[in-house]
Amino acid sequence: MKKPVIKVNGLRDEKSIRKVSEWDIDILGLDFRRNSPQHLEMISSMAGIIPDYSKERLSKAVQGISKLDENRSQTTTSNLNQHQLMRAGIFADEMPQTIITYVYNYSLDFVQLDGYESNIMMDNLKRTLIPDIAPHIRLIKTIKATTNEEIATYKTFEGAADLLIICPQDAEGHLKLSLLDAYEGQTPFLIGGNITASDLNNILVVNNPKFIGIDLSLQDEDEMSNLPLPLIHDFIIRMSSSSCRK
Secondary structure (H helix, E strand, O other): OOOOOOOOOOOOHHHHHHHOOOOOOOEEEEEEEOOOOOOOOOOOHHHHHOOOOOOOOOOHHHHHHHHHHOOOOOOOOHHHHOOOOOEEEEEEOOHHHHHHHHHHHOOOEEEEEEEOOOHHHHHHHHHHHHHOOOOOOOOEEEEEEHHHHHOHHHHHHOEEEEEEEEEOOOOOOOHHHHHHHHHHOOEOOOOOOOHHHHHHHHOOOOOOOOOOEEEEEEEOOOOOOOOHHHHHHHHHHHHHHHHHOO
């Protein structure tokens, strides 16, 4: 595996976002799910890390970040290893028009779909966004699975999703990496779900040709978390070093 892709979600505090942006993070997940405790209504600019927009695009202030957007190369899973902090909007069973508005307002690189979205909906969404609104947008589909049969739903999204987040878990919600043996798809995937500190060493030895990284749900620095930021920083270093030896 090449350098692993690291995606982090759930951060809303400026200090925490600044800190992880200095690490080897590839994708920052912005949570737009309506009922999520991490739901974002407005985001400060974080000195150019993400645009300062709320429900409306503020006064065409895009000029302040236009150089950042102009310098982006086309975002594909093959060039995620080029270090740049990209933005993923996280949605669940949202109206396509609402998603399109967020893609535009927040200059998203990825749309992550965590609900019961169909491959037909995904194809239609992509056709609407590309090429006029967001020519480089990519779609992520989350698959939560407790059985091999649920893992097999990946087949529905082959060709519709550019990237999968597979959350393999047992009945109690604990990470169950053995379920990944049932994945034989062609779409690259990140491991997500309820990842705890004790899971990190096991993730390091996952051996699937389409496994390219991890999806972590974190909390802001001043909140209690099962995955404190210093531990994640250490894990990213270890994961990168391990991948370089393969």
